[in-house]
Amino acid sequence: MKAEKPSASERVITFAQAINEALAEEMRRDPKVFIIGEDVAEAGTPFKVLSGLVKEFGKERVIDSPISEAGIAGVSVGAAMTGMRPVVDIMFGDFATLVMDQMVNQAAKTHYMSGGKLKVPMVMRTTLGAARRSAAQHSQSLHAWFSHIPGLKVVLPSTPYDAKGLLKTAIRDDNPVVFFEDKMMYTQKGIVPEGDYTIPFGVADVKRAGKDITLVATSSMVEVSLKAAEILQPLGISAEVIDVRTTVPLDKETLIASVKKTSRAIVVDEGYERYGVTAEIASVIADGAFYYLDAPVKRIGAMHVPVPFSPVLEDQTVPTPETVAETAKKLCGKM
Amino acid sequence: MKAEKPSASERVITFAQAINEALAEEMRRDPKVFIIGEDVAEAGTPFKVLSGLVKEFGKERVIDSPISEAGIAGVSVGAAMTGMRPVVDIMFGDFATLVMDQMVNQAAKTHYMSGGKLKVPMVMRTTLGAARRSAAQHSQSLHAWFSHIPGLKVVLPSTPYDAKGLLKTAIRDDNPVVFFEDKMMYTQKGIVPEGDYTIPFGVADVKRAGKDITLVATSSMVEVSLKAAEILQPLGISAEVIDVRTTVPLDKETLIASVKKTSRAIVVDEGYERYGVTAEIASVIADGAFYYLDAPVKRIGAMHVPVPFSPVLEDQTVPTPETVAETAKKLCGKM
């Protein structure tokens, strides 16, 4: 758990700035690192996450590409196999549909298929999350697809601090890493140390200690779960909130240990609920903590519908602190 | 459960012939149905599944396409939106990586995004399953990806009988349906009635009744589970084997009812184990039958590695009757 209030020495920046800083520091450290994507240079992406990088590193290392997601993923695989460390920007997670062959049949399998001879040290940065009135093709959270594929690592930062530390780890990793950023989180502020630090993959973060129920969350749903915990507090329900940080590798031990203690769990994630990451995490817990569970492990994902445009409809599709708290209350027999 | 021995009146054909017959009957019934794919006409696909269809229906309805998976999926979406009922052939399930945008962002969402005005009645036929010494890019079972997407239906026949009946249902469905055929099953024989019959989606098939443990399986793993049940029988373990037939829609009721009876369950599927369909089905069971479970629900999927070429390695990656039986024995405390 990180302190709420920054001390004098602590610096507060946005999630977007944390990503930007991680990239800048890594590009200074290692000339092999470069960025490629649509409108990444002068525009700094539509989300302005990369603003200024082209000024420092030039158009040769912050490369504006044609609108060719498969192509830029593909050239990144080839560049990674031959000594570079590309960071490819896929603007909306929904466009991941276009890069699956390059990421799954090429990037993910090359090291294994070559008997360990070839490596593909690349990072694919993309976004997830609905609630921006962007409708069904600009609102998906498709991290479950990548999490399903051996050879890929999947990262889902939930704070500016984690964003910087995890992105640095991703860039230094010798494997293809898919890095999901919540569009709604870009303007969120948090304490982020200047200078270098990394956060290891596969280490979940206990955001809040509790004893009655464990809320396991990813990315955008960590904040939602923390708010749910606040709602539950006065009702005498002490919720432990854990951010898995990376779905691959998954820190099973921390999750199972927590649920052995609390005996109850809810897994919250913004991907479609069915056949999504909540299913894997819930069954890992249901298996590992079976003899300690007082109630079934519950899952809360995005409503299983294409994300609708109309606000009155879209707002129903994303888990909220209230829906999580309601489920928790039922699970704890408080209603 | 279907009888083992065909009676005089009963006809035995292969899985491939059953698929072929379903297509032929539907194409005779409905002039709107057509087939498009690579080497589907004279060649009848590399698996010879479509042999002869071009003779009866001509090259206008059995269309040889360029090697353009995204393109043929795309034109199928457009043809389906405008009055036709395409059946698009994606030779290897691994090539599904190339059609995700057309199937997921277009086909699956069109009906919803148009407020119910447009329909996309198409079937994407493809394959799954390893163990053919075809290595990492020709051996995947990627049905979990499609099962995750609202708007798609996902079918996994496990017998020639089901193949014919389910494919006819798929072709008559007004939604995009992804139909997975196990490459190894094409030559498997079974009783298949001549003429018309359909099998509804969302109705699991109890292949074998049992009382000690429920083996829930898909596609290629149904046979494996039935064999495991044979191994368990003499050990005094009575296994119920259920074929889910369709992962979307999923027949939760039948699965949960069975496990409430047996108190133990193993979910077996040939997709990668992590974040695969076993996770969803296992958590549905762990939730729905929570108070009846005597042991954690176990999952057995393909080993979580890119499928290796070397036989000594590949053979370890696919669940076998022995591995399923071993897990079942442990679960039943028989070792």
Added chain:
Amino acid sequence: MAKAPKIKKAPAAVAAKVDDELLLRFYRQMLKIRLFEEQVNQLYLGAKMPGLAHLYIGQEAVAVGVCEALRADDYITSTHRGHGHCLAKGAAADKMFAELLGKVDGYCRGKGGSMHIADQERGNLGANAIVGGSAGIATGAAMSAKMRGTDQVAVCFFGEGALGQGLLYECMNMASLWKLPVIYLCENNLYNEYTHYSETTAGTIEGRAQAFGIPSETIEGQDVELVYRTATKLIERARRGEGPSFFVCNTYRFHGHHVGDIDRAYYRPKKEEQEWKERRDPVKLLADKLVRSEIVDRKFLAKTEEEIGGEIKAGADFALSAPYPDPEEVEQHIYAE
């Protein structure tokens, strides 16, 4: 509806008369798009519209020139910048505004919004938020028309940025092989979002189609008559079963990439914007022509504008007061029954 224009020219030119009416109709349609989009911008600025919208202002002559050459039962597929295509194909402003506001009276019951407007009764198979994503749909619609033995034609609208998507080439190859009645309509407005197309587009645009044996035309897309005449030629060709064609219309978007894109100087010069707005505004150009050739006078145009403005205003008011969908609708239409 404005009363028929006073024809000041000698009754001699009877054939021309039709043209005059057609030109006037073009004008009304283009003006409707212009005013519709200006209203959309107002709704956005007034925080009345959820999300963003990509305005078609500046490109009106393309959608109108092409759609006026199509039949009601012909198909079009559209893009994220699709309001103009939708209106030009015959959609009503009020139901479009309702869709943009997420209201139940919208063409998609509020579920699609700006980037997914579809109006299949008039052959509009939908806007598409995936750049190039409709190439397959348009090509498949053409394939379907051919298989069903109708003489329908499909027009695939896309921006020059979609030339970066491989799907387009896969589809053009099939369309050419099978002589499908589809027209690939590339609206080259010079920018892919915030990047000039010359930085993303190697070789030539026409060559992209010629490589597949598809004939191609490139014209000034701000001249609605020229667009109409060229479109008519290519559409008739497709209807005759002579196959696909590729049609590049050079044009320009007067506003930002989307309504929120205000500071554009870093990616395109103010001077360029001014020149296009002053010298190559398709609506202004047509208005001048109508007056110059004495088909109508300024007063008439003012009246027309007033009248269409009223229609737009009424449409927006209708949408603003229209109800949102019933919350239960969120789980409807996932699957067709």
Added chain:
Amino acid sequence: MAKAPKIKKAPAAVAAKVDDELLLRFYRQMLKIRLFEEQVNQLYLGAKMPGLAHLYIGQEAVAVGVCEALRADDYITSTHRGHGHCLAKGAAADKMFAELLGKVDGYCRGKGGSMHIADQERGNLGANAIVGGSAGIATGAAMSAKMRGTDQVAVCFFGEGALGQGLLYECMNMASLWKLPVIYLCENNLYNEYTHYSETTAGTIEGRAQAFGIPSETIEGQDVELVYRTATKLIERARRGEGPSFFVCNTYRFHGHHVGDIDRAYYRPKKEEQEWKERRDPVKLLADKLVRSEIVDRKFLAKTEEEIGGEIKAGADFALSAPYPDPEEVEQHIYAE
């Protein structure tokens, strides 16, 4: 290694001498591929090889002519029909056979097999079982070479069937925009599996590259000297930083699509096969030339064949007796440490 050929020509032609040796080297390399593939077929027929393989027999002049013009540190990407490319780039037959048999001594420790052979020490970034799947890898390798400031070149081998994959066009566009040192090498052997390419390929093959401003050459791919000369020209161009090129070699696969494809009459005429085998066999053509121009005699060729045959036989024996990987290896190399 066969002792140097007796040069019967007048010592006058000194420059030619180099050519003679080079021609002989081409011959040895092409023959090695031919005999390797025949051995692969035998292993299949003898049920000694798991799975299938796509033989390169008939196309030897392409891989050899191109790879002989490359440096050891240049890159190639290959296809499902990749044995010839791998050998031509310098791989050893024994380790290749071991890979094909799934043995631990194979180039990929038996994990890749025929369709995934890779030999990065010699710049072979791997065969690929996804048609067109390596377009991005080759283009990215060229991009990397340029960024790292080396003068390495990348050659992307693919069959004409890969012209159906959109990825190729996305990559050619970038290669042209950024002047990347990559050569797109299309081996047109007339068939996509069991379908003649004319049924799947609209327009022209060269046009596919020219559309992106990429210069293109089409030649008879059975003439190894012509392939070598043309490749040298395009490779030097790329090395000089003048950008990508597209190189079409017309060729033919003498065997089936894969070793199991025996009955081919339904998709290609026996007569066509015969004509190619008799008149356009690249190995035979080169042998005849070597003898005709008196560089070597038949006896020498027979000796060479015997010698290479021995190497192939030894390689196959090595592979047959090599061990399978340790079962534990199945979970190794999923991730790089």
